Amino acid sequence: MENFALIFSAIFIGYLIAKADAFPKNTPLILNQFILYISAPAMVLLQIPKLTFSFEVIIPVFIAWVVMSISALAVFYLSKLFKFTKEVTGALMLVAVLGNTSYLGIPIIQAYFGEGALGYVLMYDQLGSFIALSTYGTFISVYYSSAKEVDIKALSLKIVKFPPFLALILALFFIGTSFNPVVESVLSSLAGTIIPLALVAVGLQLKFRLPSEDLKPFALALGIKLILAPLIAIVLCYIFSWNSKAAQISVMEASMAPMITAAAVASMAGLAPRLSSAIVGYGILLSFFTTWVVYNFII
Template identity: 40%
Template sequence: MSNIILLFLCIALGALLRKGKILPENGHVALNAFVINISLAALCLFYIPKIEFDLKLIFPVAVAWLNIFSAILLFTFAGKKFGWNKSLIGAVIMCAGFGNTSFVGIPVISALYGNEGLKTVMLVDQPGSFVALSTVGIAVVNFYSGSHSSAGEILKKIIRFPPFITFLLAIFLNIFQFHVPEVLDDVLSKLGATTVPLALVSVGSQLRFESPGPYTKPLAAGLLFKLIFFPLIIFILYCLILKQNGEVIEISLMEAAMAPMITSAILASSHDLEPKLCNLFIGIGIPLSLLTLTLWYLVLQQL
């Protein structure tokens, strides 16, 4: 219960800090930088060396990749049918194709499944969401905005990204069964613990409630896919067709149902792919996802 209270309290604090001008208008940039480069990196080094790898761990990693490729297929076809322009199609793909597996995912999974659930979140987030965004995501924004990044530039972005470096280090430690000294492990735990409150304050400070106006239909289509249809696809594929169950599968489905990713929306906006629509996906998608995530969690508890 305390984790649920923390979730709503920190989001509210973020909104209040922005409205009271205590937090600068772009204060979330600094918070995001700390969470991504320090807090998430610490979580990687704390949890991943302790994971016992088996074939079932493919399922959480696959969630992010299935998300973006299904969004590309659906909205490339739907966008042409509805007469959307190129930048609109690109914006919807980017916002509906990536889930908020860290800024919203970590606090939610921590609240529902405890800290043990964060091991699975790290797999969804790092080899899943981050690598998919850094490769397929960059290719999508380049195509729909008309700009171009070479394969070498994309590779440099991946290699130089601190959480990805620490992810590779954590995998190395796991493979060779190297145990991090207890004192250092405690430091990583404390740094990782900053992820939830800082991420939620950042999310709260970025929430904007505006009228969708001409973006109503693409916004509704994107959110319907992201919050309902895509997790339904994962549910049918993982639970009904492949007959998988257990906490790893439950967390994979919950991560599939997360709100649109803030980073992918920022990436799309920075390439002039309908910035207002991208902001709407975040401002409306995050609070709405708290309701739909609750519904998905109740469904899973009935299995």
């Protein structure tokens, strides 16, 4: 209960701050930069070494990519079926496929499964969602917004220079080992900042405006992200008879709301920015209910 109180309170605080215009407009950017460069790498270094080398570590990565791939195909096909514009299709290819597996995934899964689950969350997020955002997300934003070619070299550099990803590569060498208590204490303190800062940043960026002409793509996006995606993960676990904690956490990660950064990428590329923001805003609120339903189904 305390974790959920923190989630709702921090998001609401961020939303009120945005409404009151009390902080600078670039506050979400600053908070996200602090998280990306300090909080997230600290959490990766703290949690990943607690895992053990086994097939369980691969399950979240496998499920993440299968879920995103099938979701992208569903968006592509249904967008053609409903004759959505190129801009709307591009927006849906981002916000209906990429999930908020870190900023919301970490506090929500910690609330349900405890801190011991965070290693699997980070595997799903860093080797799944983040790489997909950096590669697939960049390609989609360029392809649907212009005729420019994707710069593969720049894309690769962006991935390998991303602080949490670098921390993940380093942390993989320390799986099964323990840090000095002083080092662990420092990492724990820094990692502890990720949840309140991330949730306040979420609240600062929430937008709910939605004109009537956007209702069909809006419903399609949330249907795919909040219903189809976890169903795909559940079916995968059933097919392979996976019922471990890693599998359960992967299903929960698949059920997370649309990624805020994906909406930001869509907006910067001119891909239906108002629709993208509304999908993320309403998706975050609805996801608290849908993740609860998914959790009670898989446990």
